[in-house]
Amino acid sequence: MKKIVCFGEIMMRLNPLNKERFIQADNFAISYSGAEANVCASLANYFEDSSQIYFVSKVPANELGKSSIKTLRSQNINTEYVVQGGQRLGLYFLEEGSSQRPSKVIYDRKNSSFAESSVTDYNWDIIFEDCSWFHFSGITPALSENLAEICKMACKKAKEKNIKISCDLNYRKKLWTTEKANSVMSELFEFVDVCIANEEDVQNVFGLQGSYEELAQKIIQKFSCKLVAFTLRESFSADKNIWSSLLFSKTESFKSEKYEIQIVDRVGAGDSFSGALIYALLNDYSNQNSLEFATAASCLKHSIHGDFNQVTVDEVLSLMNGNANGRIQR
Amino acid sequence: MKKIVCFGEIMMRLNPLNKERFIQADNFAISYSGAEANVCASLANYFEDSSQIYFVSKVPANELGKSSIKTLRSQNINTEYVVQGGQRLGLYFLEEGSSQRPSKVIYDRKNSSFAESSVTDYNWDIIFEDCSWFHFSGITPALSENLAEICKMACKKAKEKNIKISCDLNYRKKLWTTEKANSVMSELFEFVDVCIANEEDVQNVFGLQGSYEELAQKIIQKFSCKLVAFTLRESFSADKNIWSSLLFSKTESFKSEKYEIQIVDRVGAGDSFSGALIYALLNDYSNQNSLEFATAASCLKHSIHGDFNQVTVDEVLSLMNGNANGRIQR
Amino acid sequence: MKKIVCFGEIMMRLNPLNKERFIQADNFAISYSGAEANVCASLANYFEDSSQIYFVSKVPANELGKSSIKTLRSQNINTEYVVQGGQRLGLYFLEEGSSQRPSKVIYDRKNSSFAESSVTDYNWDIIFEDCSWFHFSGITPALSENLAEICKMACKKAKEKNIKISCDLNYRKKLWTTEKANSVMSELFEFVDVCIANEEDVQNVFGLQGSYEELAQKIIQKFSCKLVAFTLRESFSADKNIWSSLLFSKTESFKSEKYEIQIVDRVGAGDSFSGALIYALLNDYSNQNSLEFATAASCLKHSIHGDFNQVTVDEVLSLMNGNANGRIQR
């Protein structure tokens, strides 16, 4: 099997237990996450031989950095290209909402080892040797000038080597302005084959407007994109959402099953969609089946604590084939 | 800012974790609560300068009493007038229900330091110096003859000093009979400006019947009340309720938004309504807006563990302005 | 009061906390359960004098076996006839599902002390002295040839002594084939008075098909059954089910109330139905009331952690009488 490479930050996630508020918390549950790490965890779950699923990042050479690596390894991710160094591990604090009370995130990721990565930390020639897919999200280039530059270098090198590139727009207003995002992402999108986004992302990053179909076609035309996927979330409350998705190629459009979801933990759902979509495309599922696989996988993510989706291909296929009633499997 | 004063008992609340039944419990979660303390906690949350939010009570001079004071202080409540002495801290045990299984409360508050308060424990002249609002509920005078007397003294003194008085009827059949309640509360209501209640309360305490409108007008006419507010709970199950409220003045009637709620912890919801209503009235919100603020605040309370509502004015206003879908705030 | 005897295995149940997946678990909650033990726990809950509710089984003479006995005793079950010996306690691991993700069970019960019971472990003459009811399920004879033989001996002896016999079909495909089940259960059903089942069970064990009414009548005619009860579960998700039941005698049919349930823990619900049905029949409830009592009791089971139903007769009657809205009981 050829390598699959995800590039991004891994942070420590700290969240109060049992839907307590920050102000009530005496303990935080600790896990590790990050948009691209979450995608990587999904991929490592699905491929039988996961020795070729690589996460590329930088973490501090202390126990917190090592704990993040330990977690990646436990997910069966190859951590050979995770550089150790720099000042600190990025953190994010998550307060889980309930009913009308929304979830809240406090980021504390400035000056992280990853954000302060230098160009020489990553040798893309070696990383991309014998590689078939490269994934990153809009968060990575937003973290620093250096990372924007590194992303561009990686994309160029990947294109040279004929590696497929996917990118989740993942616009974060606390990290950069829409102008800056537009300028950086437009350059990077020259290389992107598969775009994953939600409606707001497209508007924020590329200033585009219109129906989903129109947004997708504009991206396809403007850049070299082959496929554009949208995840659609209808929020009734912090506990109950409806989840579905759309996929567009230049000539076709696909619409997934809709799932009404009782939420356990919705963080990372979009990333689990990306991971499952990449898996399906790499396994030559049809476009429709790829979309259904990605949607079912990310539906299941909502029932799982932590940012990583911990489901098997069989479990996703079972839901995709209609077994949605949650009956006990003895 | 002028003082706001709440007068009542603070109890230790002991509840099994994770919706276990009493009979299954190996641990109890400990928190502190009481109808008026809950109102006070809401008020201290909302006012920027909370140094003037006073809780008046009596707790034993042991570690349990001191823990209750510590909790009040952590909520930013001024505890200068909490007397230490007497025999024991009142307790209540709460078993949280689920689906068709109702929640259960076992009170163990007899002979508490507060219930056995004497008239000399509270110097209302000092307490009411430079004060604008006094709140108590029907539970306080129900606890002992002494407390009924003390409530009367406090109400008289407050009236003399032109302090607004609010009272939540809060009828508890285990504490007194409807006859006794009628006799005591009728006397106290001569002083009350704002009455908070539910339909059963009014019938139990004052023997009144009719539509909400009729009940409110009867109270307004019979006593000196300016405003009567009703909280309305439709229970579908221990997990799912619909919550709304009504407000009546002599000439007008107001009806709030309705919220369908997935319940985390519903104890103290009525008190959070009272606290928010007082805040809104003191801040010169319109009657309609006061009602909406109080309803939104108490809607959010259902999503929060413990009797105290732990939300900010901004969070309440956000829900009041329609952001009820629980989307993550990054 | 005369003895009531349940015969089956008691296993240790190990389940990850807070709906974690197996792969995420660092702790398992420990409880004890088994189809017939669950029925027995219900019976011991309901009868005021539970000294005559006997569980008959075999557990190893080590601390795990003793812990299972301790738990039975805490439920007020008479454990005088629980034999100590053999190799190991049967185990089952339970992963609780959520939303579209189903619950999963991993059994590890092979070579358990109970499965390897010998005929001489149980002296039915003594056990059935002064006894009125005998209950077992299709799991017990499925565990070993010996147990199939022991069940036959027990049924014969019970019939001689005019003891009522109930059996829950409880077909488990991992324990035996449909052919084997048919051959063994057909012999045993010569003695059974009350049959409890679901649609699939009847088809799997007896190869019967048709409407519930037809299935019931076929069983009644083929064997000596007086009553056949079916529990009906409509699964919308792992969190939300609709629950009801049917009861058939030779000449009449009864249909219960339907309950929409928010699930806390659904394992053991069928057993809690059986336990409540036996209680009701032994207390001469009408057939309709027996069915309603059993359905309400098992509705409440879904709100309770662990396999044992921990509710009182009063709580069941209250729900049966329509108090399903989960309001707090102060």
Added chain:
Amino acid sequence: MKKIVCFGEIMMRLNPLNKERFIQADNFAISYSGAEANVCASLANYFEDSSQIYFVSKVPANELGKSSIKTLRSQNINTEYVVQGGQRLGLYFLEEGSSQRPSKVIYDRKNSSFAESSVTDYNWDIIFEDCSWFHFSGITPALSENLAEICKMACKKAKEKNIKISCDLNYRKKLWTTEKANSVMSELFEFVDVCIANEEDVQNVFGLQGSYEELAQKIIQKFSCKLVAFTLRESFSADKNIWSSLLFSKTESFKSEKYEIQIVDRVGAGDSFSGALIYALLNDYSNQNSLEFATAASCLKHSIHGDFNQVTVDEVLSLMNGNANGRIQR
């Protein structure tokens, strides 16, 4: 086997986890205990047929009372004579010390169902039918005038029926004065065969002074006592104690092994001594062996959470025979 009867209060014990202070606690671990209940739990542990080990008491007819009964049953204690009624369950709060910081106890047992027992709650004729031993401690008569009276009635009845009586002095200064204790206990000691105490107890209750030997002989002479046992605790810190004991008959004196103990939970150690001593005497151990058995058993209690000693006869004998090095038993 003949009945063994212990008479006393059973309370709920609430203690912060992990040696937290009261003021730090968010959770309390719940267990059930009481001087005589602890003795009873030891006895039920040791006797193979524990159906004749009775605890006699009164608890409220609510879920807390029922939980205390459930716990007694799980310990294999016969609860047939535990009356249900009255107002409340007695409580005690325990803060566990460490190093130089002592453990603290806050009692909240006033007005408990047991303290307010009436003479008619206990039918000693029935209770003492076919009984060989009766145990109580100085706490029981200290709780109320009624209980002092009931103890006297029980002792008289026991003596008539030739039942052996043991009493642990257990002086509690918060329950009564030394004068009152002297007057009541002197009357009761007319009936006592085996006295268990520590030095302070004897001085506080009977105003006696002198060496252990002298104290014992004075008690033996003054009353009808056959045996007087003293437990000796040398406290170096809240974590480290040395534990041993003495036994005196009219003509002989015995001294036990000394144990240096690393403490897990020392509450109930004295009670575990009494329980083991009674077991040994009833099984005709020599006086020396009885003392060693009781000392070893109570040494082990210090390593066990909760007031109940949870050890087997084999474990006690093993320690008594010198296996004190704590090596793993595989």
Added chain:
Amino acid sequence: MKKIVCFGEIMMRLNPLNKERFIQADNFAISYSGAEANVCASLANYFEDSSQIYFVSKVPANELGKSSIKTLRSQNINTEYVVQGGQRLGLYFLEEGSSQRPSKVIYDRKNSSFAESSVTDYNWDIIFEDCSWFHFSGITPALSENLAEICKMACKKAKEKNIKISCDLNYRKKLWTTEKANSVMSELFEFVDVCIANEEDVQNVFGLQGSYEELAQKIIQKFSCKLVAFTLRESFSADKNIWSSLLFSKTESFKSEKYEIQIVDRVGAGDSFSGALIYALLNDYSNQNSLEFATAASCLKHSIHGDFNQVTVDEVLSLMNGNANGRIQR
């Protein structure tokens, strides 16, 4: 009572539970601490009227900052002068050691709101109005140039107003070099009345060497110090230490009791010594008694989880008077 003011950082402390290693942790216990905040918490514990105990600091205006304030308030500390603003709350991660395995601390406090304080954040004229004591430690000026400057301004202003100043040297090699420390601290020590330190601190900060007596006298002569206190820790293992202290004035020297301690949590012990020493000096204890009070208080700190010492004056006096055996207080 006059104000007492402590100036420093408050951080979130995150530590794995149950002595787990960082690499094993799934949960972190959350508390709040900081050298000067710990001193402040001790002072607020001891003074009956703690309304004049002020902590001066800066925390971010998010939920983490507010949680730190809530904790300070719960300790009864006046937080009126805690500024809200800046980027982030400082963090520190603590792995608790055991036996030969040492505890480990990972600091993540760079760029904290406090470290980036500006001169205008603190109005010392107002803060020091009616104030009697000012405390800070060597950590505060080490955090940034600004803070070194602010400390100097505060010290000058305090001196003008005749306020006593205490300073704990608290040298932290990760925050600054010995050269930088020497230059900054020498300037600040022109104002310090009471110096608290350990041997290494004095050497690191002032480059002094010699016996404790010699070190103290050199500080006294070089600066305006009236008193120099040293805490002495003999470490046998991570669990067992011996703890004592020395105090020197220009003319006298004092030596405290020695305590052999079984450690629960030793972080903050030095700060608890400072807090208790200041309390004793302000209450006109003799120098010997002040030292004994501070040593006993900080001995007890070792038995308490978290950085804050949670003991009363009575508890400290009791230990100081020799009650060190940890017997239960009923």
Added chain:
Amino acid sequence: MKKIVCFGEIMMRLNPLNKERFIQADNFAISYSGAEANVCASLANYFEDSSQIYFVSKVPANELGKSSIKTLRSQNINTEYVVQGGQRLGLYFLEEGSSQRPSKVIYDRKNSSFAESSVTDYNWDIIFEDCSWFHFSGITPALSENLAEICKMACKKAKEKNIKISCDLNYRKKLWTTEKANSVMSELFEFVDVCIANEEDVQNVFGLQGSYEELAQKIIQKFSCKLVAFTLRESFSADKNIWSSLLFSKTESFKSEKYEIQIVDRVGAGDSFSGALIYALLNDYSNQNSLEFATAASCLKHSIHGDFNQVTVDEVLSLMNGNANGRIQR
């Protein structure tokens, strides 16, 4: 780096929390362990490039088996040769002792996937390609005839390929008789280079007696052993042990430092000794230093929860160099 291969069972370990007894446990902490897996975890901790540290075993293809693999991976162990199949994962239940109460182990490992391994499950030609060291313990061949045969095949193959072989005798009386052990192990020891044992092991397995020196020399002479190491444990209580070790070659003898240990978790200490010894020998430490490294590493293991030793080379060297006082590392 060349491969290092450990061959043995990996089990799930289930232990009550907080030193509770089995009979008290409501939760079990879950970890994974096994004598050879523990050795492997130590090796993977120490080597910078751990991609060549292989654990060879067989686990069931269910979630429990996969969880054991996940844990091995998180420890950075290469699991490529862990076969999935068979019936069940072996289990062991551990009750942690305290003071005079010993720890207890209940094994439930019969019929495990590993015990029922077949010869064809392991291709030693591939496994031993480019390998330098092979480790197993006496437990592996004791589990089944097949495994004894497989061990012999592996040893032969290893010898052919000039791979060093180490074996920990690890006699378990519940798995086989001394006769059987003698016969099997004597054959296997023809191939063993490094023998690790305790005094009892040598006597039980080879029937040898005498001083440690004599035992070692007899083994060296009888078999081809180059080195024989003994771990020495002096047990004072379940909490306090003294730990040291001896090493013998044909011509020399070495004695390690002695450590007095306060125990957190002593299970796996012997295995951590073996792992560290192999590391030291492979890194050409002198015999004395190898022994000191192994002893210091296994000393630290006693302070760490779980069977795996989680320490770094630097931490071991630090202790080996005398830093045993457990001071905080800031």
